[in-house]
Amino acid sequence: xxxxxxxxxxxxxxLPEADVSSRFNADVWQRIQxxxxxxxxxxxxxxxxxxxxxxxxPAFAAVALMLAVGAGAGAATLQAADLNERGRxxxxxxxxxxxxxxxxxxxxx
Amino acid sequence: xxxxxxxxxxxxxxxxxxxxxxxxxxxxETRQMMAADSGDGIAWLRKxxxxxxxxxxxxxxxxxxxxxxxxxxxxxxxxxxRRIEKLLPATATMTPELKAELEEASxxxxxxxxxxxxxxMAISAHMAPEQAARYRAMIAARVLPGVLPHDSATHR
Numbered sequence: 337x338x339x340x341x342x343x344x345x346x347x348x349x350x351l352p353e354a355d356v357s358s359r360f361n362a363d364v365w366q367r368i369q370x371x372x373x374x375x376x377x378x379x380x381x382x383x384x385x386x387x388x389x390x391x392x393x394p395a396f397a398a399v400a401l402m403l404a405v406g407a408g409a410g411a412a413t414l415q416a417a418d419l420n421e422r423g424r425x426x427x428x429x430x431x432x433x434x435x436x437x438x439x440x441x442x443x444x445x
Numbered sequence: 446x447x448x449x450x451x452x453x454x455x456x457x458x459x460x461x462x463x464x465x466x467x468x469x470x471x472x473x474e475t476r477q478m479m480a481a482d483s484g485d486g487i488a489w490l491r492k493x494x495x496x497x498x499x500x501x502x503x504x505x506x507x508x509x510x511x512x513x514x515x516x517x518x519x520x521x522x523x524x525x526x527r528r529i530e531k532l533l534p535a536t537a538t539m540t541p542e543l544k545a546e547l548e549e550a551s552x553x554x555x556x557x558x559x560x561x562x563x564x565x566m567a568i569s570a571h572m573a574p575e576q577a578a579r580y581r582a583m584i585a586a587r588v589l590p591g592v593l594p595h596d597s598a599t600h601r
Binding site for chain 2: 387388389391392397400401404405406407408409411412413415416417419420423424426427428430431432433434435436437438439440441
């Protein structure tokens, strides 16, 4: 292909002259991040809408209620068993401290 | 959007209420025993070893009688321990005095163990046979660690 100076000049003249600011890259990334955050928020909103839709069905709401009560009762039972065991040990130790002088001295503050 | 939010709130409140109610119900007995216990462990003993009023009174009387003896043994232990603590930093070898105090500490320990077990046996005499055996095993496991397996005596 021959080098045509007129063609080269014509091509140069046709290119737009634009000033690219020094923050161009930063601005582009900022916009990308803003879009991503908005998309995530839309995801949450969709999820809440889905849950709200399910809660508006009486059967689902009843099941959720029963599950919540069961979970609360289950967690309480587990924690109560632990507290009862610790209380039982504490009381046994208190009694032992009235019998065994070594335990009595060790229990003294 | 308002109704589902209310249902969501109701579910959360129900879970919390279920937790609080179940926890209070399940720990009621322990909390009551802890509150009723005046430091002598009789309330716990009564519940744990199914003592009736008469048995509980007899055990309380035995404990009251034993208390001065327990205090006397505490004083002996403290005295011999102090003498050993005083002698130890002053010597780099086993002196006759230190050896004598260590022997005295062992003698006091044997005396305390014997008194503790004797008291446990006296208390167990006021219990039903099966409960008495369980009680004696529990005390022996704690007073004589290594002689009896602790867990098998206490968690039956």
